[in-house]
Amino acid sequence: MINLKNISKVYRTKTIETTALNKIDLQVAKGEFLSIMGPSGCGKSTLLNIIGLLDQPSGGELSIDGETTSNYKGKSLSKFRNEKLGFIFQSFHLIPDLNIIDNVEVPLLYRKINAKQRKEMAAKALESVGLANRKKHFPNQLSGGQKQRVAIARAIVGNPEIILADEPTGNLDSHMGDEVMNILSNLNKDNKTTIIMVTHDERMAKKTDRLIRLYDGSQVA
Amino acid sequence: MIKHILKLLWNKRRSNALLVIEILLSFIVLFFALAYIFFNTEKAFSPIGFDTENRWMIALDDLSNLDSLNRVEIMTNLKSELLNTEEIEEVTFTTYAYPFSNSNARNGTDLNGFQMTALIVEADSEFNKTLNPNIIEGRWFNEEDYNSSTPPIIVNKLFMETYYPNHSMIDSTILFDDPVKIIGVVEDYRYQGEFSEKKNIVFRLKHFHENTSCVVLKMANNTNAAFEEKLSKIVNSTTNTTGSIIQNVPKLKEQNSQQSWLMIMAILFTCTFLCLNISLGLFGVLWYNINKRKSEIGLRQALGASGFDISKQFVLEVIVLAGIALLFGIFFTIQIPLLNVIDIESDLFYKAIIYATLIILTLVFLCSIIPSIQAANVTPANSLHED
Ligand SMILES: Nc1ncnc2c1ncn2[C@@H]1O[C@H](COP(=O)(O)OP(=O)(O)OP(=O)(O)O)[C@@H](O)[C@H]1O
Numbered sequence: 313m314i315n316l317k318n319i320s321k322v323y324r325t326k327t328i329e330t331t332a333l334n335k336i337d338l339q340v341a342k343g344e345f346l347s348i349m350g351p352s353g354c355g356k357s358t359l360l361n362i363i364g365l366l367d368q369p370s371g372g373e374l375s376i377d378g379e380t381t382s383n384y385k386g387k388s389l390s391k392f393r394n395e396k397l398g399f400i401f402q403s404f405h406l407i408p409d410l411n412i413i414d415n416v417e418v419p420l421l422y423r424k425i426n427a428k429q430r431k432e433m434a435a436k437a438l439e440s441v442g443l444a445n446r447k448k449h450f451p452n453q454l455s456g457g458q459k460q461r462v463a464i465a466r467a468i469v470g471n472p473e474i475i476l477a478d479e480p481t482g483n484l485d486s487h488m489g490d491e492v493m494n495i496l497s498n499l500n501k502d503n504k505t506t507i508i509m510v511t512h513d514e515r516m517a518k519k520t521d522r523l524i525r526l527y528d529g530s531q532v533a
Numbered sequence: 534m535i536k537h538i539l540k541l542l543w544n545k546r547r548s549n550a551l552l553v554i555e556i557l558l559s560f561i562v563l564f565f566a567l568a569y570i571f572f573n574t575e576k577a578f579s580p581i582g583f584d585t586e587n588r589w590m591i592a593l594d595d596l597s598n599l600d601s602l603n604r605v606e607i608m609t610n611l612k613s614e615l616l617n618t619e620e621i622e623e624v625t626f627t628t629y630a631y632p633f634s635n636s637n638a639r640n641g642t643d644l645n646g647f648q649m650t651a652l653i654v655e656a657d658s659e660f661n662k663t664l665n666p667n668i669i670e671g672r673w674f675n676e677e678d679y680n681s682s683t684p685p686i687i688v689n690k691l692f693m694e695t696y697y698p699n700h701s702m703i704d705s706t707i708l709f710d711d712p713v714k715i716i717g718v719v720e721d722y723r724y725q726g727e728f729s730e731k732k733n734i735v736f737r738l739k740h741f742h743e744n745t746s747c748v749v750l751k752m753a754n755n756t757n758a759a760f761e762e763k764l765s766k767i768v769n770s771t772t773n774t775t776g777s778i779i780q781n782v783p784k785l786k787e788q789n790s791q792q793s794w795l796m797i798m799a800i801l802f803t804c805t806f807l808c809l810n811i812s813l814g815l816f817g818v819l820w821y822n823i824n825k826r827k828s829e830i831g832l833r834q835a836l837g838a839s840g841f842d843i844s845k846q847f848v849l850e851v852i853v854l855a856g857i858a859l860l861f862g863i864f865f866t867i868q869i870p871l872l873n874v875i876d877i878e879s880d881l882f883y884k885a886i887i888y889a890t891l892i893i894l895t896l897v898f899l900c901s902i903i904p905s906i907q908a909a910n911v912t913p914a915n916s917l918h919e920d
């Protein structure tokens with residue numbers, strides 16, 4: 313369902329030109345759990361951002377569900393991100409001024425869903441990551457693992473088909489990392505959610521369906 | 534969305550409180566400044582009630598030590614000399630209540646516990662020809678009135694509205710110290726100047742020769758300043774004095790208003806400066822906030838917010854804060870007309886509240902729109918990176 317053809321990304325500043333991605337070809341099937349590994353700076357986040365339509369490739373073509381993504385612009389782009397994609401980041405990116413349930417609700421604000429229904433959906437998502445009793449806490453009152461579980465709840469609250477996770481366990485100790493990994497695995501199994509995950513941890517990567525490796529912007533395995 | 538914004542603002546209430554206070558204080562200052570300006574310009578733009586163009590004035594030297602026979606003779610001479618001069622069209626004699634004078638005499642009367650007060654103006658039968666007051670009912674004094682058994686008076690519109698609203702009193706006798714008969718109503722005679730308050734006025738008829746302090750002249754068009762010297766000679770020789778002063782009424786009017794206009798200009802300038810200050814302050818705070826919240830903006834975009842959603846959020850945040858400040862501001866300022874703290878028509882304060890509110894809202898909207906549009910242009914990949 314996700315199809316990358318010859319995807320390149322070049323960052324240009326006044327003095328230097330960095331090739332972050334070099335002619336990547338990749339297919340990800342529906343319901344697949346894919347992990348991406350590679351040394352720092354090899355282009356993993358760049359690749360994930362391009363798949364998540366947060367960034368545009370400098371060359372090549374990306375299609376999702378048979379639709380060329382460069383056709384999405386403005387409102388349709390936002391709608392696509394909102395309905396099809398869920399993001400999880402290494403540094404959680406929770407909004408510090410909102411409590412947990414309000415944080416989880418944010419993606420639903422950009423859909424036409426009434427407040428009561430939003431609350432219910434957010435509560436359900438929190439329950440599924442085991443944080444039903446922390447709704448009124450603020451992000452700074454939670455541990456790293458709990459924060460990441462909130463971020464997962466936020467990613468899944470709108471039932472996306474694809475979850476993009478950039479080092480979701482990167483800031484967590486191995487125990488909390490395992491917890492987060494289990495939640496993702498279950499999502500993949502139970503809901504058939506397609507998951508693409510960047511990781512530095514071989515152990516985590518082993519738990520996924522497929523592993524690809526990047527080196528200096530190119531796919532090496 | 535509004536609820537979401539209220540939550541965000543409430544959870545950041547400490548830093549937002551400063552912005553609210555800034556807007557609140559600006560509103561209050563703006564309110565007082567506008568009230569002052571409205572109060573004064575309203576007076577300045579309502580009619581003073583008499584003509585000043587081509588009018589001259591002679592402040593006569595002291596004639597009080599003359600005996601009455603002598604005075605009548607001198608004054609009669611002076612009047613006919615003046616009227617015989619080609620450049621002079623009309624002449625009227627009055628006392629302290631001459632155009633742009635500072636003095637006043639108040640009179641009050643208590644009739645069955647009914648208190649009437651008014652400024653007294655002593656005038657002769659020629660007053661209307663010279664100063665052209667707008668007579669809205671009845672007539673001006675004439676020669677026969679000097680012999681009337683009940684002294685005639687003329688009052689202004691405000692006097693009627695205050696004491697006899699809704700019915701005509703022409704030819705009615707009222708008790709104002711003594712029984713007097715109202716024979717006419719003029720629109721107004723705000724001789725104390727354009728910025729003077731509207732006051733009740735009662736004109737009393739007096740023979741010109743009793744009004745020895747001031748002569749007002751209606752001059753022919755194009756009389757030049759050189760005539761002043763000739764006029765001075767006529768006055769001095771007929772009155773045997775040297776201390777009379779000739780003045781140009783339009784000039785007096787200008788001098789009389791100058792200070793008030795200056796004050797209004799100063800306040801207008803201060804207001805503009807204040808608005809500029811508010812704008813720059815708001816703009817700076819917003820710009821800073823939006824830069825600080827770049828990763829939040831990127832995140833919201835990743836979660837499905839469109840550029841419009843982002844701009845809308847930031848504009849709404851500021852509008853809501855301004856709304857809170859304005860609610861407080863209106864609550865405080867509206868006490869002034871409600872409790873009658875200052876004895877001025879309350880409409881003026883309501884008007885000031887409405888204008889101050891509109892000005893603040895416009896400024897806030899304009900100042901939030903540019904940073905908010907800028908916020909929508911944040912690219913999600915970059916801003917999520919910055920941490
Ligand atoms: N906005 C940018 N401007 C210029 N160069 C960039 C930008 N973002 C990334 N790069 C460069 O592109 C290359 C790939 O970056 P990317 O963030 O994808 O690496 P990564 O594999 O995710 O690394 P890490 O494991 O450290 O997160 C790096 O050399 C980086 O310096």
Ligand SMILES: [Mg+2]
Pocket residue numbers: 356357358478
């Ligand atoms: Mg990375």
